Amino acid sequence: MNQGKGLLAKLGRLQRFLLPPWWTEEEEPHKMSLRYRWLWVSGVLSALLVSLTPLVAMTVINIYEYQKAFEAEIQFPVQRQVSNTRRSIEFFLEERRAALNFIIHDNTFEALSEQERLTGIFKNMKEFFGGFVDVGLIDSQGIQRSYVGPYGLKGRSYEQQVWFDETVLRGSNVSDVFLGYRKFPHFVIAVKNEKRDGDFYILRATFNAEIFDNLLASIEFRPSSDVFIVNRAGVLQTPSRSNGPILSMTQLPVPPYSDRTEVRDVVDRDGHPTLVGYAYIKDSPFVLMVAERHETLMKDWITLRRNLLIFLIVSMVLITVFVLAGSRNMVTRIWEADLKRASVLHQIEYTNKMASIGRLAAGVAHEINNPMAIINEKAGLMKDLMMLEEEFPKKEKFLSLVDPILTSVDRCRTITHRLLGFAKRMDVRVETIHMDLLIREVLSFLEKESSYRNITIHLSFADDLVPIQSDRGQLQQVFLNILNNAFAAVKDGGRIDISAEPRGIEKVAVTITDNGVGISEENIKHIFEPFFTTKEKYGTGLGLSITHGIVEKLGGQIEVRSALGEGTSFVVTLPVQRREE
Amino acid sequence: MERLRVLLVDDEEELVSTMVERLRLRDIEADAETDGYRALDRVMASDYDVVLVDVKMPGLGGMELLGEIRKERPDVPVILLTGHTAEQEGVEGMRIGAFDYLMKPINIDDLILRMRDAAGRRQG
Numbered sequence: 001m002n003q004g005k006g007l008l009a010k011l012g013r014l015q016r017f018l019l020p021p022w023w024t025e026e027e028e029p030h031k032m033s034l035r036y037r038w039l040w041v042s043g044v045l046s047a048l049l050v051s052l053t054p055l056v057a058m059t060v061i062n063i064y065e066y067q068k069a070f071e072a073e074i075q076f077p078v079q080r081q082v083s084n085t086r087r088s089i090e091f092f093l094e095e096r097r098a099a100l101n102f103i104i105h106d107n108t109f110e111a112l113s114e115q116e117r118l119t120g121i122f123k124n125m126k127e128f129f130g131g132f133v134d135v136g137l138i139d140s141q142g143i144q145r146s147y148v149g150p151y152g153l154k155g156r157s158y159e160q161q162v163w164f165d166e167t168v169l170r171g172s173n174v175s176d177v178f179l180g181y182r183k184f185p186h187f188v189i190a191v192k193n194e195k196r197d198g199d200f201y202i203l204r205a206t207f208n209a210e211i212f213d214n215l216l217a218s219i220e221f222r223p224s225s226d227v228f229i230v231n232r233a234g235v236l237q238t239p240s241r242s243n244g245p246i247l248s249m250t251q252l253p254v255p256p257y258s259d260r261t262e263v264r265d266v267v268d269r270d271g272h273p274t275l276v277g278y279a280y281i282k283d284s285p286f287v288l289m290v291a292e293r294h295e296t297l298m299k300d301w302i303t304l305r306r307n308l309l310i311f312l313i314v315s316m317v318l319i320t321v322f323v324l325a326g327s328r329n330m331v332t333r334i335w336e337a338d339l340k341r342a343s344v345l346h347q348i349e350y351t352n353k354m355a356s357i358g359r360l361a362a363g364v365a366h367e368i369n370n371p372m373a374i375i376n377e378k379a380g381l382m383k384d385l386m387m388l389e390e391e392f393p394k395k396e397k398f399l400s401l402v403d404p405i406l407t408s409v410d411r412c413r414t415i416t417h418r419l420l421g422f423a424k425r426m427d428v429r430v431e432t433i434h435m436d437l438l439i440r441e442v443l444s445f446l447e448k449e450s451s452y453r454n455i456t457i458h459l460s461f462a463d464d465l466v467p468i469q470s471d472r473g474q475l476q477q478v479f480l481n482i483l484n485n486a487f488a489a490v491k492d493g494g495r496i497d498i499s500a501e502p503r504g505i506e507k508v509a510v511t512i513t514d515n516g517v518g519i520s521e522e523n524i525k526h527i528f529e530p531f532f533t534t535k536e537k538y539g540t541g542l543g544l545s546i547t548h549g550i551v552e553k554l555g556g557q558i559e560v561r562s563a564l565g566e567g568t569s570f571v572v573t574l575p576v577q578r579r580e581e
Numbered sequence: 582m583e584r585l586r587v588l589l590v591d592d593e594e595e596l597v598s599t600m601v602e603r604l605r606l607r608d609i610e611a612d613a614e615t616d617g618y619r620a621l622d623r624v625m626a627s628d629y630d631v632v633l634v635d636v637k638m639p640g641l642g643g644m645e646l647l648g649e650i651r652k653e654r655p656d657v658p659v660i661l662l663t664g665h666t667a668e669q670e671g672v673e674g675m676r677i678g679a680f681d682y683l684m685k686p687i688n689i690d691d692l693i694l695r696m697r698d699a700a701g702r703r704q705g
Contacts (some may be wrong), residue, residue, distance in 0.1 A: 054602070365664070369664040370596070370664075373685040374593060374596045374599070376685075376686035377600050377686075377689075378595075378599055378602065380603055380689055384603050384606050384689075386605075409686055470634055
């Protein structure tokens with residue numbers, strides 16, 4: 001359960017890193033419009049397409065080419081080794097056949113029939129050629145007429161044996177390896193000579209099959225290779241490491257005849273793909289074979305291919321992560337720029353609107369002054385006359401009527417003054433501002449509301465508060481906006497604390513704290529963004545956005561802290577000296 | 582204290598006439614004029630201690646009248662009357678020679694104080 005949560009949290013973090021921040025937003029205006037989603041998706045897709053396609057194509061081609069090169073590299077030495085070995089074996093057989101041919105042509109039947117003579121020849125054969133086990137002379141009836149060797153086979157008949165027929169037919173023969181009378185594996189080389197009378201005789205020598213082992217052992221194959229000889233029926237003529245003992249059937253199919261050395265892929269009886277190099281040994285029943293299982297041969301290649309694939313996958317993952325993150329940043333920036341542009345446009349619109357209202361307000365204020373002055377003077381005169389007259393009837397009553405007229409005129413004066421102040425707010429004018437006075441001025445706009453709603457406003461200004469250089473009108477708007485929000489947030493009978501104190505020698509901080517409904521963590525993130533409002537029907541979502549804009553323009557900062565149900569605190573920090581921008 | 586002689590110039594007949602009456606009640610010799618040119622003639626012809634001039638008037642405007650008086654009778658101090666919202670005009674007027682400026686609607690006691698001040702300055 002906990003593990004699952006941990007994984008979810010990790011995925012969440014990954015999503016935040018890779019997906020645009022507004023991907024999961026459900027509410028306007030942060031809900032990403034289709035345009036940005038499409039921008040993000042198309043960005044990701046095209047970047048992935050252009051970066052991954054060549055990578056995948058390159059890897060596939062590489063793997064294909066490497067495999068081809070690797071196979072060629074394996075095949076070539078096999079072919080060369082098989083060729084070399086084939087030549088050695090052919091030479092060995094040819095040499096011995098030539099020796100036998102020389103002997104049989106150099107000696108008459110009668111001469112070879114002499115045991116002594118044959119013994120002498122055999123001694124020379126063994127000494128100069130080697131490999132001979134025995135030698136015998138056989139007449140045309142297949143009877144061994146003389147014999148030199150360890151087995152005492154004189155008088156034996158070979159008429160029924162295959163090699164005899166072959167020799168009679170072809171003039172010479174190299175036999176398969178067989179057990180024969182001796183009960184150990186050997187093979188025969190026999191040559192025929194014809195007498196003048198048409199009769200013939202055969203000189204036959206036998207060789208221990210182990211001779212092949214020596215021949216094959218002297219050739220350097222790779223340690224894992226299985227090198228052996230079979231006959232054309234597939235019977236092993238030498239023991240094979242993985243295909244069975246001598247004279248058993250090989251596991252591999254006998255490859256088709258070819259007069260050249262061949263290398264090909266076959267499948268053995270157990271279904272293992274195997275690379276086989278082979279050569280048919282000329283004038284013999286032998287087929288030289290070198291077999292190696294693919295899995296051993298390709299071990300290096302498989303490692304290499306695995307590394308290539310790991311590289312491919314790691315690269316793909318990295319590229320994808322970078323593309324996602326890059327696309328996220330790009331689209332987020334575009335989105336932010338669009339939002340900012342919209343905010344600037346609306347601020348301009350708002351400023352224009354305010355400028356129009358300002359001009360109108362100024363006009364009204366000017367026009368009202370004269371009638372107000374007349375009312376002022378008339379009422380003043382009335383009061384003068386009453387005061388001068390000792391016996392004015394109902395003097396008290398009339399005075400109590402005139403005085404409110406005069407105070408009302410005074411109030412009108414304050415109103416026109418404010419209207420004008422509002423109009424002036426549009427011009428940037430730097431002047432010396434006493435923060436406490438400015439805040440009291442702004443509060444005068446809200447006096448009525450605070451007394452109706454019984455809202456307590458507590459002011460606290462530090463003694464060492466220095467006047468700052470800033471724009472009066474703009475600051476009035478800033479604090480009016482914040483205070484309006486505070487008034488909207490508190491219930492009737494609520495409390496708003498306003499304090500101002502220096503921050504170091506360069507800044508002044510004004511803190512406005514209410515004990516209202518507070519702002520949720522989610523909303524606080526967006527509070528200074530244009531068009532963000534919680535006032536549903538009647539909010540423009542521009543107030544705090546513009547406030548933020550003004551404070552920044554004046555070189556200050558605005559921060560907000562809030563807890564739902566406990567209240568909200570805005571801190572506006574302003575520079576004492578206005579920096580020219 | 583000598584009796585002050587003042588001229589009030591404003592195109593609002595109701596305003597000046599009432600002010601004149603109120604000033605007279607306070608023992609000040611006040612005359613009213615609603616036209617700039619006639620006001621200039623009066624200033625030339627008689628000897629006022631102070632002239633109170635509204636900035637906004639049809640015909641000869643307050644600023645022009647101020648200019649003329651400064652030229653013809655530089656010894657007569659001028660106090661400007663401006664709309665409450667046009668502080669800038671008052672400041673401008675003082676730059677070209679007005680003794681002071683007051684913003685409408687005005688407080689009568691404040692006005693008398695300033696006028697005495699101006700007259701005293703003139704004599705002093």
